[in-house]
Amino acid sequence: LPTTAEIAAEWRKAAVSPMKWTDCVNQAGAAQGEAGGLFVEATGFSRRAYMKPVNDHLDDQMVCRAAREKIAADLAHDLELPIPPAQLTTWVEGKSSKPVVVSLVMYPRQFAWLQVRGQPIPESVHGAALAGVLAKGSPMLAFDSWLAQEDHGDHPHNIVWGYEPGSMANTGLIFLDYSFSMGYNGTWRNGGWKPVTLVPFPPLLLQYLDKQALRTTLEKIEAYSDAEISAVIQRVPDSHMAPAQRDLLQEGLIGRKTLLRACLQQLL
Amino acid sequence: MKVQLNYGVLSFSPDLTNPSAVPIPLGIVGAGVAGNKDRFWFFVLKNPPWHAPAIDNDPIAKSILSELPALLDKQVGEGAARVETRNFSSWLHGQFRNTLHVSLVKKELFSTRAGNPHRDIMAHCMDLFTKSVFSGKKKAAMEAMPESAFRPLPEQREELVPA
Numbered sequence: 001l002p003t004t005a006e007i008a009a010e011w012r013k014a015a016v017s018p019m020k021w022t023d024c025v026n027q028a029g030a031a032q033g034e035a036g037g038l039f040v041e042a043t044g045f046s047r048r049a050y051m052k053p054v055n056d057h058l059d060d061q062m063v064c065r066a067a068r069e070k071i072a073a074d075l076a077h078d079l080e081l082p083i084p085p086a087q088l089t090t091w092v093e094g095k096s097s098k099p100v101v102v103s104l105v106m107y108p109r110q111f112a113w114l115q116v117r118g119q120p121i122p123e124s125v126h127g128a129a130l131a132g133v134l135a136k137g138s139p140m141l142a143f144d145s146w147l148a149q150e151d152h153g154d155h156p157h158n159i160v161w162g163y164e165p166g167s168m169a170n171t172g173l174i175f176l177d178y179s180f181s182m183g184y185n186g187t188w189r190n191g192g193w194k195p196v197t198l199v200p201f202p203p204l205l206l207q208y209l210d211k212q213a214l215r216t217t218l219e220k221i222e223a224y225s226d227a228e229i230s231a232v233i234q235r236v237p238d239s240h241m242a243p244a245q246r247d248l249l250q251e252g253l254i255g256r257k258t259l260l261r262a263c264l265q266q267l268l
Numbered sequence: 269m270k271v272q273l274n275y276g277v278l279s280f281s282p283d284l285t286n287p288s289a290v291p292i293p294l295g296i297v298g299a300g301v302a303g304n305k306d307r308f309w310f311f312v313l314k315n316p317p318w319h320a321p322a323i324d325n326d327p328i329a330k331s332i333l334s335e336l337p338a339l340l341d342k343q344v345g346e347g348a349a350r351v352e353t354r355n356f357s358s359w360l361h362g363q364f365r366n367t368l369h370v371s372l373v374k375k376e377l378f379s380t381r382a383g384n385p386h387r388d389i390m391a392h393c394m395d396l397f398t399k400s401v402f403s404g405k406k407k408a409a410m411e412a413m414p415e416s417a418f419r420p421l422p423e424q425r426e427e428l429v430p431a
Contacts, residue, residue, distance in 0.1 A: 024287035028279070029365040041287035048287045108283040109329060110366040115339060116332075125331035160366055165326040 001046055007104055008085040012077045015070060015235045017087035019045060021102055040102060049102040050084075051091065053179070056098075062186060065179035066101035067241035071249065072147060072178035073103065074232045079220050081143055082106075082136070082174050088240050099240040106174050107162025114156035117204050129168060130161060134208035137173045139217035141209075141267070144199045146221055146253070146260050148188075149181035153200020173205075182249050193252030196259040198267075215268055218261060226254050269380045271389055273300040274356040277400045278313070278364060279371035280329070282322035291371045292320050293401040294333070295414070296393070297340060299348050299356035299421070302385055307421035309348040309356075310390075311340050312397035315415035329367070337415060349421050372400070390418055 002010070011017075019042035026048060030038050037052035053065045069086050076083035084103040091100045116130055137159070144152055152158050152175060163171035183193055233250045241249075275298025279291035295313030302308065317333045318324050332339075343363060351359045357373035364370045376396070380388035393416065398409040 026281070026284075026287055026289045026291075028281035028284060028289070028291050028371065029367075029369040039287070046287075047285050105285045108285050109326065110284055111332060111368065112364075112366050114343065114363070115366075115368065118342070124335070126328045127331075129328050156363075157365060163328065165322075165329070 004085075004104065004106060007047065008077055011085040011087050011104070012074055015088055016237065017042075017089045017102060019043070019089075021049070021051060021089055021091075024048060039105070048105045050105060051089075051100050051102045053098075053100065054091070060098075061242070062245075063179065063184045064099075064241040064245060066099050067236045067245075068178050068180075068182055068184060069101040069103060070236060070240070071233055072149075072181065075147075075224075075229070075253075076143065078224065078228065078232075079139075079143065079217060081139055081217070082172050083178070084174060084176070088236070090239070103176075107170070107172075108164055110160045110162040110174070112157050113154070113159040113161070113202065116161050117154065117202065129163070129171070131208070132168075133161065133172055134205060135210040135213065137175075137202075137205040138208075138210040138213045140173075140175050141198070141201050141205075142214055142217040142221060142260065142264060144175070144181075144201070145196060145263055146256055147178065147181045148183060148193075148196075148199065148256075149178055150199045151177060151180050152202070154202045159202065183252055188248055188252045193248075193256055194259065196256050196263045198263055209267065211268060214264065218264055218268075221257050221260060224257060229253050229257075269303045269385050271300055271302045271378055271380060271385070271392070272353065273298050273376040273378070273393075273396075274353055275299070275374055275376070275393075275396065276357050276360045276364075276370040277372040277374075278311075279369055280317070280320075280323055280333075281367050281369060282320075284367060291369070292322065293371065294336070294368075296397050296400050297344055297360060297370075298393070298396075299351075299353045300389070301353050302380070302389065305423075307353060307423065308389075308418060309344060309421055310393055310416065310418045311337070311344070312393055312414050312416040313337065314401065314412040319412070332368070337417065341417075341419075345419060386418065390416065393418075 021040040021042050023038050024041035036055035040051045073083050073086035086101050086103040090097050158177045160174050233246050275296050279293045281291050283289040294317040297311045299309040318330050323329050361370040402409040
């Protein structure tokens with residue numbers, strides 16, 4: 001069976017999934033969030049993935065939820081950050097079809113931030129285990145500030161703690177949901193991407209902030225070439241994001257990477 | 269007295285990555301209204317909840333589940349006070365979405381006999397636990413030594429949308 005890392009590398013290669021996805025028996029945890037979603041599987045593929053958005057939205061043309069998820073996942077993969085690998089596909093239901101994204105479920109066991117953020121650390125078994133991974137979230141402050149992802153500030157569900165039972169070497173925090181990032185509501189138009197500010201971040205993660213890890217990720221983002229960023233964005237098909245939207249994201253992400261250091265300086 | 273119940277089955281997923289994994293039910297969590305005025309929430313859980321090899325071999329899951337009643341008091345108790353009873357199960361479903369998740373939501377309307385409605389409500393909730401978690405097998409349900417709680421809720425003062 002391919003490992004998560006092998007699947008991530010494979011999914012990074014293409015914007016659109018070559019697999020045909022269908023809903024699976026195990027719907028454990030299917031969210032009733034804003035976008036709506038369901039768990040899916042594909043023939044010959046042994047892992048479960050989460051597909052969204054299932055709900056219809058009047059602002060789909062502007063927000064392009066699926067495309068933003070894919071772009072964030074690919075950027076994160078290149079920067080070695082904990083966002084589930086994702087690929088785009090089209091969900092056909094009856095006579096209608098819609099652009100969606102499938103994101104890999106990363107760990108056999110996952111607990112929502114809501115269920116772990118208030119636990120005494122390290123006074124319990126799980127508190128001690130969690131303390132070991134909190135610092136791994138530090139690089140995400142740089143990434144989220146770059147992408148203007150403002151939905152991780154102690155959000156009860158958009159951060160989860162995952163692990164493989166019996167193998168605590170395979171554990172980590174996962175950051176979810178980039179639908180509402182990168183100026184999703186039109187705020188990046190006409191140079192609106194220029195103000196780069198620290199995004200809200202969970203107090204517990206700030207308490208365990210690893211400054212060196214934050215600095216390293218900042219340097220990786222600064223060194224990320226314009227051409228590579230552009231390639232990640234521009235290969236998204238028109239069906240999932242219009243060319244003008246892609247151009248705006250490209251302009252914003254390339255422009256913001258040079259402004260990020262000033263915003264993080266106070267923490268370095 | 270008529271009692272409306274709105275509840276969910278709280279389950280443990282042994283493997284979220286597996287498309288065909290089967291959830292392990294741990295208990296039920298619900299909210300209700302008695303006599304159209306008295307609001308309450310409740311839970312009935314296996315005690316301890318990890319009598320399944322998939323959980324028993326996972327010290328982290330056991331540690332989290334050992335605090336499940338306290339977690340429910342905080343997470344559900346506080347939320348249930350803000351959410352209308354009829355919206356409770358969909359709200360609950362949104363709260364538990366990962367390894368610990370709501371696998372099924374249901375609604376129920378029943379009548380208590382004259383005398384002690386509280387006792388009748390708890391007996392009914394225990395029956396629902398037996399049906400939902402042990403497929404109606406009473407002996408197995410009793411052997412699980414269920415832990416239960418019944419908490420009154422403040423009167424609903426305004427229409428609130430579930431969080």
